[in-house]
Amino acid sequence: MAMRQTPLTCSGHTRPVVDLAFSGITPYGYFLISACKDGKPMLRQGDTGDWIGTFLGHKGAVWGATLNNEATKAATAAADFTAKVWDAVTGDEVLTLAHKHIVKSVNFTQDSSCLLTGGNDKIIRIYDLNKPEAEPQEITGHTSAIKKALWCNNDTQILSAADDKTVRLWDRNSTEVVKQLSFDMSVSSMEYIPDGEVLVITYGKTIAFYNALSLDMIKTVDAPASIHSASLHPDKDFFVAGGDDFKLYKFDYGTKEELESYKGHFGPVHCVRFSPDGELYASGSEDGTLRLWQTAVGKTYGLWKCVLPGEFSCLMPNN
Amino acid sequence: MRPHVSVLRLPRGPDPNGRGFDPNSPRFIALCPTTISASTETGTDSVQIREEQRARSVLRESFLRTLIAMTNKQVQFHMYERVKVEAKFGASDIDVLNFQVSELHTPIGVQKEALLRCQDVISYSFDL
Numbered sequence: 001m002a003m004r005q006t007p008l009t010c011s012g013h014t015r016p017v018v019d020l021a022f023s024g025i026t027p028y029g030y031f032l033i034s035a036c037k038d039g040k041p042m043l044r045q046g047d048t049g050d051w052i053g054t055f056l057g058h059k060g061a062v063w064g065a066t067l068n069n070e071a072t073k074a075a076t077a078a079a080d081f082t083a084k085v086w087d088a089v090t091g092d093e094v095l096t097l098a099h100k101h102i103v104k105s106v107n108f109t110q111d112s113s114c115l116l117t118g119g120n121d122k123i124i125r126i127y128d129l130n131k132p133e134a135e136p137q138e139i140t141g142h143t144s145a146i147k148k149a150l151w152c153n154n155d156t157q158i159l160s161a162a163d164d165k166t167v168r169l170w171d172r173n174s175t176e177v178v179k180q181l182s183f184d185m186s187v188s189s190m191e192y193i194p195d196g197e198v199l200v201i202t203y204g205k206t207i208a209f210y211n212a213l214s215l216d217m218i219k220t221v222d223a224p225a226s227i228h229s230a231s232l233h234p235d236k237d238f239f240v241a242g243g244d245d246f247k248l249y250k251f252d253y254g255t256k257e258e259l260e261s262y263k264g265h266f267g268p269v270h271c272v273r274f275s276p277d278g279e280l281y282a283s284g285s286e287d288g289t290l291r292l293w294q295t296a297v298g299k300t301y302g303l304w305k306c307v308l309p310g311e312f313s314c315l316m317p318n319n
Numbered sequence: 320m321r322p323h324v325s326v327l328r329l330p331r332g333p334d335p336n337g338r339g340f341d342p343n344s345p346r347f348i349a350l351c352p353t354t355i356s357a358s359t360e361t362g363t364d365s366v367q368i369r370e371e372q373r374a375r376s377v378l379r380e381s382f383l384r385t386l387i388a389m390t391n392k393q394v395q396f397h398m399y400e401r402v403k404v405e406a407k408f409g410a411s412d413i414d415v416l417n418f419q420v421s422e423l424h425t426p427i428g429v430q431k432e433a434l435l436r437c438q439d440v441i442s443y444s445f446d447l
Binding site: 002003004005006008009010011012028042043044048049050051052053054055056057059072089090091292294297298303304305306307 | 321322323324325326327328329330331332333334338339340341342344345346347349350351414416436438
């Protein structure tokens with residue numbers, strides 16, 4: 001018998017959760033960081049949602065958060081005009097990078113040696129974390145606040161999305177634009193999948209998939225409501241999306257068919273990401289919570305337990 | 320009506336008393352680089368490490384004792400942006416992130432009860 005999804009709610013934040021990111025798979029499992037308007041980004045065990053620690057130090061809303069692959073470093077972008085780098089094992093602040101305006105996005109290179117930042121001053125910056133006092137490399141061109149800046153193509157190129165309704169692909173060495181996409185409205189989110197070079201972009205009610213190297217469009221899918229964030233499953237068979245109507249949608253990537261929708265959040269969904277093993281996806285909402293959702297509903301994984309008919313279950317949640 | 324998937328328990332939430340990052344977790348023990356600077360050099364002398372650790376312990380203990388000695392005393396705080404305030408010191412939180420003070424004298428008036436953000440404090444002084 002098909003079972004109903006039981007999302008796991010991670011509480012702790014006191015304001016909307018606006019960004020979240022998973023690490024890679026490490027010998028200690030994988031991890032999840034959440035950015036929150038309460039200024040206190042949190043690290044959690046990725047498969048259970050168990051809180052590990054809170055990064056304390058920012059003096060304003062944290063708009064972006066990321067982990068390096070090994071989950072040994074974290075970076076956050078905040079409204080206090082700084083980006084910070086943290087030791088993700090001890091929780092200590094390692095570096096504060098002052099900016100001239102609200103910072104919205106942070107991203108590590110694969111080897112964690114460089115940090116990309118972008119924000120309301122419209123400039124993309126590259127910091128060499130081995131020489132943090134050195135001036136960052138700057139990439140200018142966007143005419144409005146940058147929402148997201150991501151490394152791509154083996155860290156040789158950069159993808160950025162801004163409120164100027166463009167997504168731009170830059171060469172890291174020349175700092176020139178290689179290609180540009182223009183939209184009728186602001187892009188609400190962007191996800192880059194290195195394996196297969198896929199770019200997932202959301203705007204309005206649309207989830208669009210592009211080739212990250214050529215910026216050729218692969219396909220677009222429309223959802224029933226305005227979408228704030230979407231994520232493609234590592235095996236590229238499903239994608240999930242969430243937005244204004246508080247629901248999480250699951251679509252078949254191949255057929256574009258809407259497979260399921262899940263209620264649970266009490267506010268708009270701001271961010272959604274698949275875990276690195278694809279077994280679950282996490283969503284962050286205006287309601288201040290993160291929720292973990294199973295990809296294969298009913299499977300035993302993390303805190304979810306497959307209970308066969310006749311077996312005694314440990315905990316049955318209320319509806 | 321389809322049954323809900325069962326869960327073993329709910330995700331653990333934050334500890335209200337601290338910022339987490341349990342130093343006894345396997346990951347911390349395995350990955351946490353030693354913070355003792357002497358030991359990061361090659362050819363480390365274990366006597367050197369012990370001495371440095373002893374010095375750190377002494378300094379830490381002195382600092383904690385100053386916090387105790389400061390309780391209910393008038394303390395002058397020098398803060399960033401050329402701010403100087405004076406208040407009666409109450410207590411510090413466990414991570415020394417905030418100081419609880421009373422009768423905080425500021426350029427714009429006296430605040431009966433306040434929290435000072437330790438990050439913003441450059442130095443403080445009080446009479447023993």
